Amino acid sequence: MDNVTSAYLNYTQSGTFVTDGKVVNFTNLAFNGTDSDYPHALEDSMNQFLHNWTDILYYGNAVLGYWGLVMVFGAICNWLPLIFSSCRPAGPVPNWFRKNVILPAAIGKKRMQNYKLFQVIEFYMPSRLESIILLGFCVVITIVLTINMSYVQSDSLIFTNYQAHLRYLANRTGIISTMMLPLVILFSGRNNILQYFTRWNHSVFIMFHRYIARMMVTFVLIHAISFTIALGPNYNAIMKDPFMIWGTVATVAGMIIFFQGMLYFRRRWYEVFLAMHILMAVLFIAGTWRHVVKLGYVWYVYAATGVWILDRLIRIVRLVSFGFPGADVTLMSNETLKVVIKKPAHWQPTPGGHVFIHFLRPSCFWQSHPFTCATSPQSEDHIVLYCKVKGGVTHGLYQYLMTLPGKTAKIKVGVEGPYGETSGAKKSESAVFIAGGNGIPGMYAEAVDLATKSTFESRRSIKLYWIIREYRSLYWFFEELQSLRRLDVETTVFVTQPNNEQDIDGLKTLLVTNRVEEVLEKDIKDNTSEITFEDDFTDLKNKIAFHLSRVSFVDGRPNIGELV
Ligand SMILES: Cc1cc2nc3c(=O)[nH]c(=O)nc-3n(C[C@H](O)[C@H](O)[C@H](O)COP(=O)(O)OP(=O)(O)OC[C@H]3O[C@@H](n4cnc5c(N)ncnc54)[C@H](O)[C@@H]3O)c2cc1C
Known part of the structure; x- marks a missing residue:
């Protein structure tokens, strides 16, 4: 060259x-x-x-520009209705658009649930709107890879037609992949400023991060293969050069990320995936850095590194500023961990937002897991998290708590957050919140926030629907449901397996302890009807209905279409 x-x-x-x-x-x-x-x-x-x-710079900018345009479009659509009430989308056309384009999965009915192909290829289905955006990305990529690729006759003095095309392709894919790197890193960060700009949540950015990163690694692979062919007999000599060795390191690291980042692995061995992902990403960036440092595109690597370091620094500051308090962790109904944490005075949870929590135990202190948090109904100074027991850190805690009296322990925690945004429901005349299982804390927090801030003039209809499998799940969310009686939130609980009595003892005990009687003393006095508590399941349901008199219970599955 x-x-x-x-x-x-x-x-x-x-x-x-x-x-x-x-x-x-x-x-x-x-x-x-x-x-x-x-x-x-x-x-x-x-x-x-x-x-x-030289034109590759423009082609790379076209790719970045595409994402810039998409985000500006997203920001306009999400901010305008919040700022100007007249821009709120209402009526049949916006509703049709929401129902048929924005919300549904591109194909099939399930979003955010894994689809399977050939046993090991698992994936989440993006929404139709997200798919259109990704399709647009593919169109831009196709254009930048094919535009101005023509071969000029006399190139035969420098290269053959075949050689020239190999080199054009190699240069283009190499440079554009380097230019995509800052975007890939920025989209993956927890403290991505673009979340505030667009009001898209982290999971949307993570989904785009995956697709852009896959494209970037594919480009790197094409770059490596086409240069390998183009170098021909010079390959062995050039490969000894450190810049080629580092380029190879980056290519291999990128390919490893490509495969180990598959949903199949993420779902089964999340922590192994995460550790490998970070290690390989470091190697990818270091390799790219050394590979391009003399070629003029190293500023993109600096930008990517800067974004990553900044994100990590902000995470540490957030973690340290919360402090490391002792949390009360209790296993409830043998299915959920209730984590109550005293928060610092300056720290406020975002309704519907989440935190990343580290349980500071030797077996898992380095892991941070996202859980929705809400202010505790018992104390404004505490936040509460409800963590479903799964197979990793939550299962470790489950096993530990099972050995303790009362299935409860004080555990030091680190809390990073709050993350996530409150939905735009506060600008609507009516709001319907629907949650399944452990998804309730976020919906509850938003409904409570909305009802608390609702004035007589701005009075709006707020409905909260919670779908649970068994009645036992009421146990861990009982206090919150009770606290709703003071608020104007129309609450309905659907129980899909209403006759399942497994692990119901906690709920039974709660219903006959003095604590609940005390809390509900006023309600009981106000209630003129006589309730007799016997020990069968039907009576238990009566008792639940009595204590949670402002909550409606429906046995069976809801028809979501009808609810909305
Ligand atoms: C924004 C957000 C809010 C959430 N809020 C709640 C909540 O309020 N209550 C609740 O019960 N669950 C919530 N979850 C899910 C919760 O984070 C996972 O169930 C939890 O991390 C599982 O921990 P584990 O080690 O026991 O799981 P594992 O059995 O190891 O994994 C179970 C599943 O969780 C995923 N997972 C594991 N670790 C993480 C991690 N660090 N980050 C993201 N996903 C992970 C895995 O891919 C796997 O699919 C939330 C998730 C997100 C993204």
Whole structure:
């Protein structure tokens, strides 16, 4: 490349045309000196090659520009209705758009649930709108890979047609992949400023992060393969150069991320995935850095590294500023961990938002897991998290608590957050919140926030629907449901397996302890009907209905369409 560049410079500075009548010595070139068009053709071919090189900057910017436009569009659509009430989408057309484009899965009915192909290929289905955006990305990628790829005849003096195309492709994929790197890192961060700009939540950015990163690694692979072929017999000699070795390190690291980041692995071995992902990403960035440092695109690597370091720093500051209090962790109904944490005075949870929590035990202190948090109904100074027992850290805590009296323990925790945004429901006349299982804390927090801030003039209809499998789940959310009796929130609980009595003892005990009687003393006095508590399941349901008199219970599945 250096030879071509210096030859081109030499040519532009001191070259003369044959037609100028000066004598030119062509003896060193494999060229038929009788062709007087040769110098022009040579100029064209060099221009083609060098413009292909320099224009890649524009092509890369087109890719970044596409995402910029998508985000500006997203920001306008999400901010305008919040700022100007007249811009709130209402009526049949926006509703149709929401129902048929924004919300549903691109294909099939399930979103955020894994689809399976050939046993190991698992994936989440993006929404239709997200799919359209990703399709647009593919169109832009196709354009930047095909535009201005034509071969100029005299290139045969430098390369053959085949060689020229290999080099164009190699240069393009190499440079554009480097330019995509900051975007990939920025989209993956928890403290991505673009979340505030667009009001998209982290999971949307993570989904785009995955697709852009896959495209980036595919580009890196094409870059590596096409250069390997183009180098031909020089391959072995050039591969000894450190910049090529680092390029290979980046390529291998990228390929490892490509495979180990598959949903199949993420779902089963999340922590292994995460550790490998971070290690390989460091190698990918370091390899890219050393590979491009002399080629002029290292600023994109600096930008990516800067974004990553900033995100990590903000995470540490958030963690430290919360402090490391002892949390009361209790296993409830053998299915959920209730975590009550005293918060610092300056720290306020975001209704519907979440935190990342570290349980500071030797077996898991390095892991941070996201859980929705809400202010405790018992104390404004505490936040409460409800964590469903799954197979990793939550299962470790479950096993630990099972060995303790009362299934409860004080555990030091680190809390990073709050993250996430409150939904735009506060601007609507009516709001319907629907939650399944452990998804209730976020919906509850938003409904409570909305009802608390609701004035007589702004009075709106707020409905909260909670779908649970068994009645036992009421146990861990009982206090919150009780606290709703003071608020204007129409609450309905659907129980899909209403006759399942497994692990119901906690709820039974709660219903007969003095604590609940005390809390509900006023309600009981106000209630004129006589309730007898016997020990069968039907009576238990009666008792639940009595204590949670402001909550409606429906046995069976809801029809979501009807609810909305
Ligand atoms: C924004 C957000 C809010 C959430 N709020 C709640 C909540 O209020 N209550 C609740 O019960 N669950 C909530 N979850 C899910 C919860 O984070 C996972 O169930 C939890 O991390 C599982 O921990 P584990 O080690 O026991 O799980 P594992 O059995 O190891 O994994 C179970 C599943 O959780 C995923 N997972 C594991 N670790 C993480 C992690 N660090 N980050 C993201 N996903 C992970 C895995 O991919 C796997 O699919 C929330 C998730 C997100 C993204």
